[in-house]
Amino acid sequence: MLETVTLMKNAEAREALSESARKDDAEKRGRKASKEVRQFQLIEATIDSLAKRGYAETTMADVADGAGLSRGIVNFHFESKEKLLVATLQYMYDEYSAHWRAALQKAGDDPARQLQALVWADFDRSICNKRKLAAWCAFWGEAKSRPTYQALSSSRDAYYQQVFIDLCTTLKQSGGYAYEPQVMALALSAMLEGLWLRLMMGTEDTTRETALQAANAFLAAAFPKHYG
Amino acid sequence: MLETVTLMKNAEAREALSESARKDDAEKRGRKASKEVRQFQLIEATIDSLAKRGYAETTMADVADGAGLSRGIVNFHFESKEKLLVATLQYMYDEYSAHWRAALQKAGDDPARQLQALVWADFDRSICNKRKLAAWCAFWGEAKSRPTYQALSSSRDAYYQQVFIDLCTTLKQSGGYAYEPQVMALALSAMLEGLWLRLMMGTEDTTRETALQAANAFLAAAFPKHYG
DNA sequence: CCATATTGAATGAATGTTCAACAAATGGTG
DNA sequence: CACCATTTGTTGAACATTCATTCAATATGG
Numbered sequence: 001m002l003e004t005v006t007l008m009k010n011a012e013a014r015e016a017l018s019e020s021a022r023k024d025d026a027e028k029r030g031r032k033a034s035k036e037v038r039q040f041q042l043i044e045a046t047i048d049s050l051a052k053r054g055y056a057e058t059t060m061a062d063v064a065d066g067a068g069l070s071r072g073i074v075n076f077h078f079e080s081k082e083k084l085l086v087a088t089l090q091y092m093y094d095e096y097s098a099h100w101r102a103a104l105q106k107a108g109d110d111p112a113r114q115l116q117a118l119v120w121a122d123f124d125r126s127i128c129n130k131r132k133l134a135a136w137c138a139f140w141g142e143a144k145s146r147p148t149y150q151a152l153s154s155s156r157d158a159y160y161q162q163v164f165i166d167l168c169t170t171l172k173q174s175g176g177y178a179y180e181p182q183v184m185a186l187a188l189s190a191m192l193e194g195l196w197l198r199l200m201m202g203t204e205d206t207t208r209e210t211a212l213q214a215a216n217a218f219l220a221a222a223f224p225k226h227y228g
Numbered sequence: 229m230l231e232t233v234t235l236m237k238n239a240e241a242r243e244a245l246s247e248s249a250r251k252d253d254a255e256k257r258g259r260k261a262s263k264e265v266r267q268f269q270l271i272e273a274t275i276d277s278l279a280k281r282g283y284a285e286t287t288m289a290d291v292a293d294g295a296g297l298s299r300g301i302v303n304f305h306f307e308s309k310e311k312l313l314v315a316t317l318q319y320m321y322d323e324y325s326a327h328w329r330a331a332l333q334k335a336g337d338d339p340a341r342q343l344q345a346l347v348w349a350d351f352d353r354s355i356c357n358k359r360k361l362a363a364w365c366a367f368w369g370e371a372k373s374r375p376t377y378q379a380l381s382s383s384r385d386a387y388y389q390q391v392f393i394d395l396c397t398t399l400k401q402s403g404g405y406a407y408e409p410q411v412m413a414l415a416l417s418a419m420l421e422g423l424w425l426r427l428m429m430g431t432e433d434t435t436r437e438t439a440l441q442a443a444n445a446f447l448a449a450a451f452p453k454h455y456g
Numbered sequence: 457c458c459a460t461a462t463t464g465a466a467t468g469a470a471t472g473t474t475c476a477a478c479a480a481a482t483g484g485t486g
Numbered sequence: 487c488a489c490c491a492t493t494t495g496t497t498g499a500a501c502a503t504t505c506a507t508t509c510a511a512t513a514t515g516g
Contacts, residue, residue: 038461054373056284060506070463075507077461134372141369144362144428145282154431161433179445186426186434187419187442194422195414200372203382205389206414214415217407221450266495288472298497303473305495 039077039087041067046088051134055142060084086148089139092132093156099127100160111170112226116219118163122192123212133200164189175225184222191218267305267315269295274316279362283370288312314376317367320360321384327355328388339398340454344447346391350420351440361428392417403453412450419446 045066049058060074060081067073078084103121107114122128143149168181168188195214198206220227273294277286288302288309295301306312331349335342350356371377396409396416423442426434447455 035461052373054370056370057373059504061504071465071506072463072508073461081506137372138369140425140429141366142282142284144365144430145280145285150429153429157429157431158433161431179449180441182433183438183441183445184449186423186438187446190422190426190434190439190442191415191419191446192422193425194418194420197368197421197425198414198418201368201378201381201385202372203385203389205386205410206418210411210414211418213408213411214418217411218415218419218446218450221407221412222446263495287470289470299472299499300474300497301495309472 035077038069038073042069042074042077042084043088043091046084047092047131047135050088050138051131054134055138058138082148086152088135089149089152092135092139093152096127097156099124104163111167111174112223115164115167115171115223116227118167119188119192119215119219120212122196123208123215125208128196128199128208133196136196137200161185161189171223171226175223177223177225179222188218188222191215263305266297266301270297270302270305270312271316271319274312275320275359275363278316278366279359282362283366286366310376313367314380316363317377317380320363320367321380324355325384327352332391339395339402340451343392343395343399343451344455346395347416347420347443347447348440350424351436351443353436356424356427356436361424364424365428389413389417399451399454403451405451405453407450416446416450419443 042063045063046058048066049062053062061071063084064071064074074081074084078087100118100121103117103124104114107117139149143153164185165181168179168185171177172179172181172184192215195206195211199208199211216227270291273291274286276294277290281290289299291312292299292302302309302312306315328346328349331345331352332342335345367377371381392413393409396407396413399405400407400409400412420443423434423439427436427439444455
């Protein structure tokens with residue numbers, strides 16, 4: 001699968017970067033870094049810029065400066081700003097995906113545990129932090145008017161949604177609930193996204209802890225036999 | 229209250245605009261329109277542009293063209309692009325506010341009815357349509373990196389949230405539920421925002437009808453004694 | 457020495473803002 | 487009512503700035 005390949009590359013790049021950081025930061029200068037490491041480095045700088053300045057104010061110059069490299073470099077590794085941003089979004093989706101699947105894997109076979117694991121995974125520090133959330137928000141804001149972003153988003157989201165629906169269906173049977181699985185799955189995933197949105201906006205009453213509480217409260221209300 | 233004044237102006241402007249439209253569209257030409265009408269006209273054009281092109285691609289020229297006026301006009305009525313966008317956000321909040329309060333008023337005294345009315349109000353056609361949702365999304369995407377937008381948002385949101393909390397507290401007492409009102413109110417409002425987000429993104433499985441179903445399912449799960 | 461990566465200045469396009477000129481309404485005056 | 491002066495609204499071109507992209511020159515590793 002294409003996605004897996006990308007993930008491997010990212011993993012390697014991440015490793016290589018931390019290695020080089022261990023040795024010497026001067027490695028970034030000159031031509032020591034591999035193509036993958038440079039791209040990773042630039043994508044990270046892009047996320048920084050998106051988080052700090054927002055989508056509209058993110059410039060190639062800011063990205064290059066953030067990575068400690070020269071102006072023209074971005075157009076060398078990525079052809080254009082457009083492609084840099086698509087690659088960044090792709091990277092963030094891959095990271096999210098990997099985290100999500102790992103959580104599902106670790107949860108074992110019990111559907112109730114699986115659903116809870118997926119919910120909790122959304123609020124894990126590695127995924128759910130100010131920097132990443134702000135970057136997500138920046139993309140969401142532009143997604144509706146950019147077919148490329150929208151296509152990237154919707155294909156993934158449809159898959160996650162289906163998993164939620166399947167889990168809700170199973171829980172409904174074993175718990176004897178009355179709701180439509182599709183409807184409840186939509187309510188659940190919408191709530192998770194809404195909590196992210198609130199975390200991004202920095203609303204006072206919403207922290208990672210209170211968000212998780214709310215998500216748990218939802219599970220308890222919707223599936224009392226399983227989470228009561 | 230300042231907000232009320234703004235609302236009055238908007239209402240007058242809207243009325244005046246539809247009147248002039250009834251008479252003759254040529255009225256827009258020349259200098260027939262009042263200051264308020266012009267501003268309203270430009271704000272509507274801004275929402276159009278935000279919805280069609282997104283925040284980053286919204287230009288003064290596009291707004292002016294959309295309103296059928298000349299380039300320099302926006303800087304005359306609003307001093308700068310920044311102020312035009314703030315005024316637009318303000319306008320959208322005022323409209324939402326008015327709709328929300330009207331729904332609450334019409335619902336009578338029963339808290340269960342009130343809560344349901346507020347939820348339904350969020351998915352009313354006048355508020356919840358592609359154009360407006362896209363504009364909201366554009367602002368949200370930039371809000372975190374723009375203190376002005378954030379300030380505007382958070383003061384309003386805190387008020388709505390408090391109303392939700394109060395209603396949840398009342399329902400808890402009358403229904404003998406176990407949850408913390410604050411937590412459930414957060415879950416509820418997050419879900420509403422999440423549903424909006426999905427509607428904006430144009431996710432296939434989410435329409436205004438399914439969103440409303442999901443919201444109802446949430447109410448039924450969280451407050452079975454009241455909505456079961 | 458060759459292929460490749462990197463730099464930074466040059467370029468050109470896009471865009472927000474300014475402004476001088478023009479037009480329309482307003483209000484005062486004979 | 488007619489006339490003119492003043493205020494106010496409107497236009498479109500000019501201007502300055504910002505920014506993505508290009509590219510010739512340079513540096514680096516193999």
